[in-house]
Every structure is written in structure tokens, then in C-alpha cells.
Amino acid sequence: MxxxxxxPAFAVTLVPLYGYFYGYDLYEWLMFLFLMMFxxxxxxxxxxxxxxxxxxxxHPIVRFIFALGGAxxxxxxxxxxxxxxxxxxxxxxxxxxxxxxxxxxxxxxxxGWILRNHESSKEDFSNIKDIQQDPIxxxxxxxxxxxxxxxxxxxxxxxxxxxxxxIACLLLGGLLRLVLSQHVTYLINSIAHxxxxxxxxxxxxxxxNPFLAxxxxxEGYHNFHHTFQWDYRNGVKWWHFDPTKWLIRTLSWIGLxxxxxxxxxxxxxxxxxxxxxxxxxxxxxxxDIPENWRLxxxxxxxxxxxxxxxxxxxxxxxxxxxxxxxxxxLAHWEHMQLRDRYKELKYSVKVQKKRWREVLxxxxxxxxxxx
Numbered sequence: 366m367x368x369x370x371x372x373p374a375f376a377v378t379l380v381p382l383y384g385y386f387y388g389y390d391l392y393e394w395l396m397f398l399f400l401m402m403f404x405x406x407x408x409x410x411x412x413x414x415x416x417x418x419x420x421x422x423x424h425p426i427v428r429f430i431f432a433l434g435g436a437x438x439x440x441x442x443x444x445x446x447x448x449x450x451x452x453x454x455x456x457x458x459x460x461x462x463x464x465x466x467x468x469x470x471x472x473x474x475x476x477g478w479i480l481r482n483h484e485s486s487k488e489d490f491s492n493i494k495d496i497q498q499d500p501i502x503x504x505x506x507x508x509x510x511x512x513x514x515x516x517x518x519x520x521x522x523x524x525x526x527x528x529x530x531x532i533a534c535l536l537l538g539g540l541l542r543l544v545l546s547q548h549v550t551y552l553i554n555s556i557a558h559x560x561x562x563x564x565x566x567x568x569x570x571x572x573x574n575p576f577l578a579x580x581x582x583x584e585g586y587h588n589f590h591h592t593f594q595w596d597y598r599n600g601v602k603w604w605h606f607d608p609t610k611w612l613i614r615t616l617s618w619i620g621l622x623x624x625x626x627x628x629x630x631x632x633x634x635x636x637x638x639x640x641x642x643x644x645x646x647x648x649x650x651x652x653d654i655p656e657n658w659r660l661x662x663x664x665x666x667x668x669x670x671x672x673x674x675x676x677x678x679x680x681x682x683x684x685x686x687x688x689x690x691x692x693x694x695l696a697h698w699e700h701m702q703l704r705d706r707y708k709e710l711k712y713s714v715k716v717q718k719k720r721w722r723e724v725l726x727x728x729x730x731x732x733x734x735x736x
Contacts, residue, residue, distance in 0.1 A: 366480055369476060369479070369480065372540065372543060372544050373544050375540055376540050376541050376543075376544045376545075379536060379540065380536050380537065380540065380541050383532065383533065383536055387530075387533065389533055389537060390533075392528050393525075393528070393530065393533045393534055393537050393538070394537065396521070396524050396528075396534060396537065396538045397537040397538050397541065397542055400437065400520075400521070400538045400542045401542050401545065401546055402582075403434045403437065404434050404435075404437045404438035404542065404546040405438070405546055405549060405550075405581075405582045406434065406582055406608065406609060406612055407430070407431045407432075407433070407434020407435045407437070407438060408434070408435055408438050408440060408446075408546075408550055409581070409582045409583065409584055409609040410431065410609045410612055410613055411423075411427075411428070411430075411431025411432070411434065411435055411443070412431070412435050412440070412443055412446045412447065412450075413450065413584070413609075414597055414609065414613065415428070415431070416443050416446075416447045416496055416499075416502065417446070417447040417450045417451060418594050418595060419495070419595070419626075420595055420596060420597035420625070420626050421597045421613055421617075421622050421623065421624055421625045421626060422622065422623050422624045423616070423621060423622045423623075424620070424621045424622070425501060426621065427616060427621050427622065428499070428501045428502075429501055432501050432502065432504070432505040432512075433512065433516060434516075435505070436505060436509060436512035436513050436515075436516050437512075437513075437516035437517060437520070438543075438546050438547065438550070439513055439517060439543055439547065440547060440550060441509075442502075442505055442506045442509040443496065443502045443505055443506070444490060444493055444496055444497070444502060444506045445488070447493050447496055448488070448489060448490055448492055448493045449464045449465075449486060451492045451493065452464055452485075452489075452492065453465060453466075453554075454591065454594055455492075457569045457570070457571070457591065458558075458569055458570050460485070461484070461485060462485055463485060464478055464483075464485050464486040465478040465486070465554045465555075466485070467554070467555065467558030467559060467570050468570070471555050471556075471559065474554045474555040474558060475548075475551045475552070475554060475555035475556075476548075476551055478554075517539055517543060518535070518539060520538070521534045521535050521537075521538035521539040521542075522534065522535055522539075524538060525538075549580055549581055550581070552577060552580070552581060553577070553581055553584050553585075553587060556574065556577060557571060557572055557574055557577055557581075557584070557585060557587040558570040558571055558572065558587070559572065560572060560574055560577075561573050561574035561577070561585075561587070561588070562574075562588065563588050563640065564588050564589065564637060564640060565588050565589055565592040565593070565633070565636040565637055565640060566588065566591070566592040566636060566640065567640065567643075569588075569591050569592075571587040571588045571590065571591035571592075572587055572588050573585070573586050573587060573588040573589060574586075574587065575605070575606070578599070578600060578605065578606050578607065579606055582607075582608045582609045583599050583600050583605070583606060583607030583608055583609045583610055584599055584609070585599070586599040586600045586601070586605060586607070587599070589601055589633075592636055593628040593632070593633070593636075595626050595628075596626060596627055596628045597610065597613050597614075597625045597626055597627065598610040598627065601628075601633060613625065629677060629680060629681075630676075630680075631673050631674075631676045631677030631680060631714075632677065634673055634714065634718070635670065635673050635674075635677075638666070638669055638670065638673065638721070641721075641725065642662070642666045645662060645725060646662075649662075661724060662724060665720065665721055665724045666721075668717065669717050669718070669720075669721050672710070672713055672714055672717050673714060675710055676710040676711060676713075676714050679706055679710050
């Protein structure tokens with residue numbers, strides 16, 4: 366209680382007061398931004414997507430850096446963090462077993478669950494036996510307090526000493542960075558389960574929130590994440606703001622990450638289609654819709670679903686053919702035929718997707734005004 370009360374109080378008083386009387390220069394602000402990103406990406410790429418969800422594998426050097434950054438973020442060691450998070454996904458929205466269930470309100474899911482010993486958040490490492498085999502995670506768990514002091518006080522103080530202003534660096538790189546990095550992560554537990562769209566599933570409270578992604582290193586696409594939690598991406602589109610995804614992918618180019626797990630495009634489109642169809646049915650159930658429009662919706666939905674299944678099966682066949690291809694003319698010819706068929710189906714899906722959107726738009730325009 367003292368930690369989570371005093372650090373924000375000091376941050377909103379001491380940081381601006383020191384800035385008013387002495388000021389902060391560019392070096393100190395750049396150090397603040399660097400440490401913010403170091404802590405944030407260590408949690409999102411390390412604690413979250415690598416250790417908790419096993420969405421990819423990383424070189425020991427990368428795991429060591431993430432272990433340091435996680436300690437600097439002061440959000441508990443990787444074993445506690447991952448154990449809580451796996452229970453959150455397994456029992457999401459279950460107020461008795463989800464450690465930070467959004468069903469218990471904003472305050473509880475944001476920070477209240479940390480401040481008291483709730484039954485739902487008691488220590489239980491039975492779900493992280495794989496992480497207990499990681500020597501770097503074990504080392505961080507054993508020396509967590511020392512690493513916290515070293516990274517939160519020692520590093521900012523050293524950077525301040527080299528620059529000539531220890532207090533400024535401790536206030537910005539230590540205090541302010543600590544408070545902001547913690548609450549940025551906590552927003553995923555709270556706001557990302559309350560505000561946004563349910564694009565892929567409504568079986569859980571997680572929401573896709575592009576605005577939240579801007580300040581959480583890509584974690585705001587939370588409905589996608591809860592639906593496809595094994596995927597190393599949260600922002601599935603190339604243009605989605607997901608620096609964590611970009612970091613993991615970039616490291617794979619130089620051999621520091623590998624086995625990056627991805628959900629197939631057909632699975633993603635199938636989940637999106639099912640949600641769109643479900644929402645359309647719910648909307649039309651409340652209005653007096655002509656039967657021909659209902660039949661049109663069902664026909665387009667069934668046709669789209671069939672095409673997606675064919676596309677997914679062809680994609681799997683093509684991937685297997687690429688892996689097993691023999692360097693002879695016949696195998697090469699068969700592979701080329703599979704590739705061409707896969708591209709044809711992919712284009713057909715694109716065309717069908719446009720037709721489906723047009724049907725939804727026309728149906729919406731045809732809806733009578735509510736009484």
C-alpha cells in the first residue's frame with residue numbers, strides 16, 4: 366500500500382518541483398524514454414508473449430535482458446507474473462479464480478488485486494513448470510530484490526553521475542518512469558477489458574482498443590490476444606501499432622528469436638466472420654426484417670465460411686508440400702499447381718470479403734428506423 370501510494374504522490378510533486386527550480390535537459394528526457402521502453406518491452410515481449418504464452422523462443426542473451434527489464438519494471442518476478450497471467454487466461458472473468466478479473470470492477474482489475482491477499486491471486490506455481498526449468502527465470506526469481514534495487518536506483522543514479530545530475534535522473538528515470546510503466550501495464554488488466562470492440566470473440570471481456578495500443582507497446586489489441594493467445598502478434602495487421610511484434614520479428618532476422626507462432630489468416634477471418642454474423646443476427650432480431658434479406662445474409666455467410674474452410678485446407682496442404690518438396694520435376698510441378706490454387710482461393714476470399722461487407726452495409730441501410 367505504501368509503495369503504490371507514495372511513489373505516485375512523489376512523482377506528481379517532486380518531479381515537477383525539481384523541473385520548475387532546476388529543469389531537465391534533453392539527455393535526461395531521452396534517458397527517461399529509453400528506460401520506459403526498456404521496461405515496457407521487457408514485460409510485453411518477455412514476461413507476456415515469451416514466458417507466459419510461449420509464442421516464440423529467444424536466445425539466452427535476449428531472455429537475460431528481458432529479465433533485467435522486468436525487474437526494473439517492478440511488477441514482480443517472471444514466475445509470479447506468468448503464473449498469475451496464465452490463470453487469468455484460463456479463468457478469465459471468473460471472479461473467484463481470475464487474479465485480476467474485470468468483473469470485479471475497474472479498481473480491482475487495475476491495482477486493487479495487488480494490494481490485498483485475495484484467494485484468486487494466491488501463489489501457485491503448478492502452471493509454470495516449464496518456466497521453472499529456465500535457468501535465467503530461476504536466477505531472476507532468486508535475486509529479484511537485488512535486481513530491483515540495481516535497476517531502479519543504481520542504473521538511473523549511474524547515468525545521472527555520468528551526466529552530472531544524479532537527482533534529475535533518479536526522478537525521471539527512476540521515480541516517474543516506475544509509476545508510469547506500472548500503470549501502463551495495469552491498463553491492460555482494466556481498460557482493455559472494458560472499453561473497445563470485440564472483433565473476434567465475445568466469450569470473454571477482452572476488447573480491441575487501438576488507442577490503448579499506442580501507450581502499451583501494442584498490447585491494446587486485447588480481444589485478438591485472448592482469442593489467439595499463442596500468437597506472437599497482438600496487432601495482426603501490418604499497420605497495427607505493435608512495437609512488441611516488430612521487435613520480436615526483427616530479432617528473428619538475426620537469429621535471436623525463433624519459432625514465432627502465428628494464427629493462420631483463415632482462422633482469423635473465420636473468427637471475424639462469425640462475430641459479424643452474430644452481431645448482424647442480434648441487430649436484425651430486434652427489427653422487422655423481410656425474409657429475403659435474412660436468407661441473403663445466411664447464404665452469404667455460409668458461402669464465405671465454406672470458402673474460408675477451403676482456403677485453410679489448401680494453405681495447410683501447400684505448407685506441407687513446401688516442407689516435403691523433393692527436387693524433381695514432378696514434385697516441383699505439383700508444388701506450383703498447389704501454389705496457384707492457393708493464390709486463387711486467397712483472391713476469392715478477398716472478393717468474398719468485399720461482397721460480405723457490401724451485404725452487411727446494404728442490410729444496415731435497409732433496417733427500418735426503431736420505433
